[in-house]
Amino acid sequence: MLTDDVKAEIQSAYSKFLSKKDYKSRYGQRQMIAEFARYLGGIESDSKGIRKSKHKVCVVEAGTGTGKTLGYCISAIPLALSHNKKLIISTATTALQEQIVAKDLPDIVNNSGLKFKFALAKGRGRYLCLSKLETQLANDGSVQDSLPLFMLDNGLGSPDNKPLYQNMFSAYANQQWDGDRDKWPDNVENKAWSLVTTDNQQCSNRRCSYFHSCSYYESRKLLEDADVIVANHDLILADLSLGGGVVLPAPEDAIYVFDEAHHLADKALGHFAxxxxxxxxxxxxxxxxxxxxxxxxxxxxxxxxxxxxxxxxxxxxxxxxxxxxxxxxxxxxxxxxxxxxxxxxxxxxxxxxxxxxxxxxxxxxxxxxxxxxxxxxxxxxxxxxxxxxxxxxxxxxxxxxxxxxxxxxxxxxxxxxxxxxxxxxxxxxxxxxxxxxxxxxxxxxxxxxxxxxxxxxxxxxxxxxxxxPLMADSLLYSRLWSKCYAALITSATLTSLGNFNRLTNKSGLPDESAYLAVTSPFNYGEVATLRLPSMKSDPGNSVAHTEELIELFPQFLEGHQGTLALFSSRKQMNEVLDGLPTALRTQTISQDEMSKQEVIKEHKRKIDEGETSVIFGLASFAEGIDLPGDYLTNVLIAKIPFAVPNDPIEAGLSEWIESRGGNPFMEITVPEASTKLIQACGRLLRAESDYGQVTLFDSRLVNRRYGKMIIDSLPPFKRRYD
Structure with a gap:
């Protein structure tokens, strides 16, 4: 129940935070806070805190710049505390997870007046196993001879990484390192790390002589004391596959917030494959x-x-x-x-x-x-x-x-x-x-x-x-939605073609779930333009389309210091790059040249030094990268990012829909492409001061019936048909 006291606490926390940070209230953010509070406050439970209300989920699509993290934290934390439930915030990417733990939650504690403890949850494989480290450091002789031959054959006890392991042991013993892989100052290769970490089956728990100084179980103590736990989708799904309540609090005792929730269903499929x-x-x-x-x-x-x-x-x-x-x-x-x-x-x-x-x-x-x-x-x-x-x-x-x-x-x-x-x-x-x-x-x-x-x-x-499985709907419903005390879902891209139907079907959301689409505070029409040049070629003819892209790209790169060009095909990306004039090729960084992080780093360096920089990337660059201001004012999208037609899961799902008289192209392919395009367009505006243009080089957007549906679902940039 949403009592007057809790309502006043939420309002006070929000006002204090805005005042101390000298922020202005955002309409969309207030909508989020009210919607989440209304949903959580409407849940009825018995004297033991067990939910009695019918299970449903609260879904809020919040455009870029809404301030989602503050919106759900300000409403969910007081209500979780009043319901005596753990709040579990889950993200799809490590970057957002680290941002919430290192920046957002400390900011809220320091400026809102809310009193709560929080902790970061990671899987066992991110922590050092002291027992395995001891095995690696075993010297030649009696201890080494006691190792099973099978373990020696697989690299255990080998001297190759002994200096690294000695440094790890020393740092841990001197309390200079807590055993968290992500906090080790240097990169540790997966092979070397795998020999000094463990999993659920290999860990002997309390029977281990190092149990009371184990880095993983020390981190678990923090979770027990925390009111708010920051995890990721993979860890939550792994816990649910074990029955729930093994690594994280039991679903019945938890209120979940799934940020970047558009990834959840696909990740669930991966866990049960x-x-x-x-x-x-x-x-x-x-x-x-x-x-x-x-x-x-x-x-x-x-x-x-x-x-x-x-x-x-x-x-x-x-x-x-x-x-x-x-x-x-x-x-x-x-x-x-x-x-x-x-x-x-x-x-x-x-x-x-x-x-x-x-x-x-x-x-x-x-x-x-x-x-x-x-x-x-x-x-x-x-x-x-x-x-x-x-x-x-x-x-x-x-x-x-x-x-x-x-x-x-x-x-x-x-x-x-x-x-x-x-x-x-x-x-x-x-x-x-x-x-x-x-x-x-x-x-x-x-x-x-x-x-x-x-x-x-x-x-x-x-x-x-x-x-x-073809769909994660029944898996998520049976293991999550029907068991958890409450769940909030949010992301900047949850709708497809202007509705939540695709999300509801993919994720198995309960009937009567609450849905809200919150618009971004950005004034899209004044700061950004969506260009649709007249194309002679159809993307179905890849040779002609690639040739036309090579012809058109130079004029669409001109005048922009920071550009991101997105392709659905690696072959086309490389062919376009090879076909550009030498001067433009020297300005371009392809994702095939280095890691994603290095591409972003090099792009920013060039912009900072006054140079022009163009990134050529595939689907992974259409989401999760943040290039504000002059780092990115120009986004070029080669074509509609339709799913690969020979993917076995997509093919099986299309086959099943067709057998039931449906149209898989309109029910799956077009909505999914719409969501991907929205994410790609979302790279342009990351802050209220950002500006620029997005260009779509796909004639199907103007000459196919579904093209108008896709265009209408994109952010309301100023339209320009060349």
């Missing part, structure tokens, strides 16, 4: 057999665990043979040469390696009976394998607890626990894959996407299997 190369799985089986062969000498002679380990070494070869049978049947029975399928089953280049891959998509997600039968048998075998590994894992845990009937010594148990835990985790992921390929989809629901990729290298071939 499965994949594995078949020969890669066979290699893992050989490694697994080796692990348990090397474990045998450490097991006490009379232990029943010895039988389990021996059983695994005899089981893995039969699984290996079954995968070989599946590989041969797939190679022989699938039409790998199909290249005229409308949803794309055709060879595609693998870049500079000159290797090819061929995608075979199972129509409607249906796996042929013979292949499904083999997958079903593999599922049974992997269930049996994982059961044996789990039993051994539990016995190793007993050894660390120094139980008298344990099969290993405490020291050996501690050495082997991460190896067996990692093996169990990998085995369970394969188990999920075979379940995906042996189980029928629920009738009436969107089928899953299933496809195979045949990879051909110079001296090696493999077939990789992929499976994914």
């Amino acid at each position: 499965v994949h594995s190369p078949l020969k890669g799985c066979q290699n893992w089986l050989k490694q697994t057999s080796k692990v348990f062969t090397e474990l045998l000498p450490y097991i006490k002679p009379s232990s029943r665990l010895r039988t389990k380990a021996e059983e695994i070494t005899t089981l893995t070869p039969s699984i290996h043979d079954q995968i070989e049978a599946l590989y041969l049947r797939m190679e022989q029975s699938l039409d790998w040469n199909a290249s005229d399928d409308r949803y794309g089953q055709r060879p595609s280049p693998m870049g500079q390696q000159r290797d090819n891959q061929i995608v075979y998509r199972f129509a409607e997600g249906v796996v042929p009976d013979e292949l499904k039968s083999i997958s079903s048998e593999l599922l049974k075998l992997f269930i049996g394998l994982c059961r044996l590994v789990d039993e051994i894992n539990n016995d190793i845990i007993r050894s660390m607890d120094e139980k008298p009937d344990a099969s290993l010594s405490k020291e050996d148990g501690e050495s082997w626990f991460p190896v067996i835990g990692s093996t169990l985790s990998r085995g369970q992921s394969y188990q999920d894959l075979w379940r995906f390929f042996s189980t029928d989809d629920i009738k009436g629901q969107p089928p899953s996407a299933r496809w195979a990729v045949k990879k051909v290298f110079d001296n090696f071939e493999d077939i990789e299997l992929f499976g994914s």
